[in-house]
Amino acid sequence: MHTDKKIQATRRSFLKTSAMAMTYMVAGKALMLTPAAARAAQMPMKILSALEVSTLETLCEAIVPGSRSAGIAAFVDYQLAEKPGDALLMGRYLGLEPPFAPFYQQGLAAAHQAALEQFDRPWSQLTETQSKSLIDQMFSDAIANWSAAPASFLFFVWRADACDVVYGTQSGSEGIGMPYMAHIAPSDKWLSAKEQQN
Amino acid sequence: MESISLEDKFDVLIVGAGAAGSLIAAKAVQAGKTVLILEAGPERKLSDLESSQISARKLKWGGAPVEESGNHKIGNSFNSGYGTGGSALHHYAVWLRLHENDFNLASEHGVGLDWPINYKDLMPYYDRIQAEAGISGDAEAEKWRPEGAPYPMPALPVFAQGQVIKKGFNKLGMAVSPLPLAINSQPYKGRSSCLYDGWCDAGCPIGALANPLVTYLPQAFAGGASIRHDSTVSRVLHDASGRKATGVEYFDAEGAVHQVLAEQVVLSAFAVQNARILLNSKSTKHPAGMANSSDKVGRYLMTHPAQLVLGLFDQQTDCHLGATGGQLLCQDDYANKDKGDAFGSYQWLIANATKPNDLLGIATGRADIYGAALDPFMRKAAKHFGQMNFVGEDTPLADNRITLSERKDQFGLPLAATHHSINERTRALVTEGVKQGVEVFKAAGATETWTGPTVAMHLMGGTVMGVDAKESVCDQYGRCHDMDNLYIAGPGVFPSSGAVNPTFTVHALALRTVEKMLATG
Numbered sequence: 011m012h013t014d015k016k017i018q019a020t021r022r023s024f025l026k027t028s029a030m031a032m033t034y035m036v037a038g039k040a041l042m043l044t045p046a047a048a049r050a051a052q053m054p055m056k057i058l059s060a061l062e063v064s065t066l067e068t069l070c071e072a073i074v075p076g077s078r079s080a081g082i083a084a085f086v087d088y089q090l091a092e093k094p095g096d097a098l099l100m101g102r103y104l105g106l107e108p109p110f111a112p113f114y115q116q117g118l119a120a121a122h123q124a125a126l127e128q129f130d131r132p133w134s135q136l137t138e139t140q141s142k143s144l145i146d147q148m149f150s151d152a153i154a155n156w157s158a159a160p161a162s163f164l165f166f167v168w169r170a171d172a173c174d175v176v177y178g179t180q181s182g183s184e185g186i187g188m189p190y191m192a193h194i195a196p197s198d199k200w201l202s203a204k205e206q207q208n
Numbered sequence: 209m210e211s212i213s214l215e216d217k218f219d220v221l222i223v224g225a226g227a228a229g230s231l232i233a234a235k236a237v238q239a240g241k242t243v244l245i246l247e248a249g250p251e252r253k254l255s256d257l258e259s260s261q262i263s264a265r266k267l268k269w270g271g272a273p274v275e276e277s278g279n280h281k282i283g284n285s286f287n288s289g290y291g292t293g294g295s296a297l298h299h300y301a302v303w304l305r306l307h308e309n310d311f312n313l314a315s316e317h318g319v320g321l322d323w324p325i326n327y328k329d330l331m332p333y334y335d336r337i338q339a340e341a342g343i344s345g346d347a348e349a350e351k352w353r354p355e356g357a358p359y360p361m362p363a364l365p366v367f368a369q370g371q372v373i374k375k376g377f378n379k380l381g382m383a384v385s386p387l388p389l390a391i392n393s394q395p396y397k398g399r400s401s402c403l404y405d406g407w408c409d410a411g412c413p414i415g416a417l418a419n420p421l422v423t424y425l426p427q428a429f430a431g432g433a434s435i436r437h438d439s440t441v442s443r444v445l446h447d448a449s450g451r452k453a454t455g456v457e458y459f460d461a462e463g464a465v466h467q468v469l470a471e472q473v474v475l476s477a478f479a480v481q482n483a484r485i486l487l488n489s490k491s492t493k494h495p496a497g498m499a500n501s502s503d504k505v506g507r508y509l510m511t512h513p514a515q516l517v518l519g520l521f522d523q524q525t526d527c528h529l530g531a532t533g534g535q536l537l538c539q540d541d542y543a544n545k546d547k548g549d550a551f552g553s554y555q556w557l558i559a560n561a562t563k564p565n566d567l568l569g570i571a572t573g574r575a576d577i578y579g580a581a582l583d584p585f586m587r588k589a590a591k592h593f594g595q596m597n598f599v600g601e602d603t604p605l606a607d608n609r610i611t612l613s614e615r616k617d618q619f620g621l622p623l624a625a626t627h628h629s630i631n632e633r634t635r636a637l638v639t640e641g642v643k644q645g646v647e648v649f650k651a652a653g654a655t656e657t658w659t660g661p662t663v664a665m666h667l668m669g670g671t672v673m674g675v676d677a678k679e680s681v682c683d684q685y686g687r688c689h690d691m692d693n694l695y696i697a698g699p700g701v702f703p704s705s706g707a708v709n710p711t712f713t714v715h716a717l718a719l720r721t722v723e724k725m726l727a728t729g
């Protein structure tokens with residue numbers, strides 16, 4: 011039987027690129043950031059409003075803990091701004107046609123509305139129990155007056171996006187004990203375009 | 209009026225740089241023909257194939273949206289690729305032969321369609337292709353395997369996940385064999401051997417997996433074939449008689465229209481887009497679309513109904529190891545198609561290498577686990593997860609079809625609208641099969657078992673081959689009945705789906721096609 015060790019010993023090293031990295035223009039320079047780094051640097055969003063960002067971050071954090079700091083909002087925002095066909099969101103496998111932004115934004119508006127109706131405050135101000143309650147209701151399509159794609163479908167899509175940023179990276183995979191074993195390793199470094207060439 | 213630029217003329221013009229198109233290009237240039245490949249998607253290189261389930265999505269279909277309806281939608285965006293290598297660039301390389309009993313559904317069971325050929329006609333082509341592209345497997349252990357040369361490479365190793373699940377099959381008296389994969393278990397023809405890291409879905413950048421970038425495209429380019437990327441073919445052109453294809457029209461990335469002329473034209477743009485191009489090639493000679501005097505273009509669209517059985521085991525499974533396509537195969541029930549309420553063959557692809565995220569990843573199948581419970585589940589599953597894939601036969605139905613939509617793409621071309629439903633007997637086949645899979649997992653000692661939804665796997669049909677020009681689109685070589693020099697290659701020509709993965713057969717048929725073309729042109 012082959013062991014990880016043996017396999018890793020035979021591993022060839024390939025050119026490093028950035029699977030999750032997203033390019034931002036800052037002061038005329040291209041910055042390559044992972045979603046987590048983009049969040050930490052508070053990079054401006056291209057599509058989502060501040061309210062949409064805080065709604066998405068809070069609900070995703072309740073579904074997949076760790077997704078806020080892993081940069082779920084930066085990841086989704088970046089992908090929504092991509093050319094149709096280039097967006098790397100799992101929704102493209104689920105029958106969503108580009109552009110994906112209206113699907114996400116209508117869903118976030120419906121989630122925001124539900125928080126106001128049930129708790130009289132936005133998601134960012136909900137207690138953990140309150141956000142858990144809303145998430146449970148989304149999962150089972152139990153929210154009345156939901157005016158977007160079915161809540162359970164949005165839940166599924168957001169959960170998948172959040173799993174991408176939390177578990178779909180080298181560090182996320184290794185964090186749960188699954189060796190990543192990349193051929194062409196995705197970078198988790200924050201690189202400027204110039205540094206990357208070096 | 210749009211300006212049309214008329215370009216040079218080639219002996220052979222190939223639409224689509226995937227599995228079938230690449231092979232035909234290589235063989236045609238080796239026979240001294242001038243060849244041009246037009247590919248709708250972008251150029252892809254091995255160095256683009258990052259090991260990430262997220263960036264893997266960029267390899268998927270990126271052309272005009274495909275509309276889907278029916279009770280079993282075809283999942284075009286997951287099931288199709290785009291750019292150099294086509295879907296085959298990131299396919300999982302499970303290369304299986306059709307069985308003898310797959311070729312005569314109509315005459316043997318009164319269901320669907322017959323092929324115009326039998327297994328014996330294809331066997332020598334399977335043998336030649338496996339020697340050229342390389343398959344690892346154990347022909348003797350595959351007790352269900354039809355006659356043919358043994359595999360050129362020994363089977364790939366079976367890791368803990370496969371060993372654990374195998375016990376369940378054996379306890380129920382069922383057999384398993386190593387899964388035959390077009391993946392090198394040892395260096396083969398200058399290509400390296402597999403490292404068992406399960407990144408096949410993101411594309412194998414080391415050449416271990418027989419994708420077109422390392423099999424037939426290098427041969428095509430070495431022989432002088434040209435390729436134009438970002439070139440979306442819209443229609444096939446013909447002469448005054450209507451019987452001779454003279455070339456094609458295509459749009460480049462900027463939307464400019466071009467025409468290229470050729471002696472022979474091959475449509476190898478995969479099942480859905482081949483039919484779309486033909487239907488869009490309407491003219492006074494071909495009022496219902498080219499090669500469609502039979503009204504069969506677009507019909508008999510098929511996809512294998514597939515369903516995952518998943519579970520957790522006490523034993524460590526190391527499910528990240530191996531190939532995405534799986535480690536083991538079971539075809540115990542393949543010979544028995546007519547099961548009364550249920551119809552069709554099926555197989556199990558066992559112990560697929562699994563990643564944490566993405567459509568086939570660990571997390572996705574358990575949407576019921578979220579919040580604080582998710583991370584402990586993921587940690588446990590990372591070590592103890594196992595899965596296998598039920599792949600069932602689809603019954604060819606005339607009403608499952610590709611038509612042209614009212615909606616248009618960026619070039620003003622009608623979108624493809626697909627309709628695909630499975631009938632009750634196919635549904636029963638899936639239900640029975642999945643029930644068996646759950647029993648297998650229990651027998652293997654799974655502490656928890658769950659199943660995925662029934663999904664579409666592989667696309668076939670839409671331009672079926674047959675003997676009768678009134679009942680089919682093309683002949684046994686893929687030549688359109690209505691045309692002298694227009695050929696169709698790819699799984700679109702299958703008159704029935706069998707229950708095995710189609711790409712080995714796509715290669716075998718494409719080899720027959722190009723040899724016929726070279727003999728006649």
Ligand SMILES: Cc1cc2nc3c(=O)[nH]c(=O)nc-3n(C[C@H](O)[C@H](O)[C@H](O)COP(=O)(O)OP(=O)(O)OC[C@H]3O[C@@H](n4cnc5c(N)ncnc54)[C@H](O)[C@@H]3O)c2cc1C
Nearest residue numbers: 224226227228248294295296300301302441698709710711
């Ligand atoms: C994720 C995945 C896993 C798979 N795993 C397996 C497996 O393990 N075993 C197996 O047997 N099969 C597998 N398949 C199926 C396999 O990939 C296909 O059967 C095979 O690639 C079909 O070959 P093709 O040449 O007909 O089409 P493709 O390989 O898809 O090539 C068609 C090409 O035509 C291009 N094209 C489309 N429209 C146009 C146009 N209008 N103009 C110009 N170009 C156009 C496309 O961009 C594409 O590059 C898998 C597929 C996928 C997506």
Ligand code: SF4
Nearest residue numbers: 402403405406408412
């Ligand atoms: S598992 Fe093998 S075939 Fe698949 S990507 Fe890795 S090296 Fe390539």
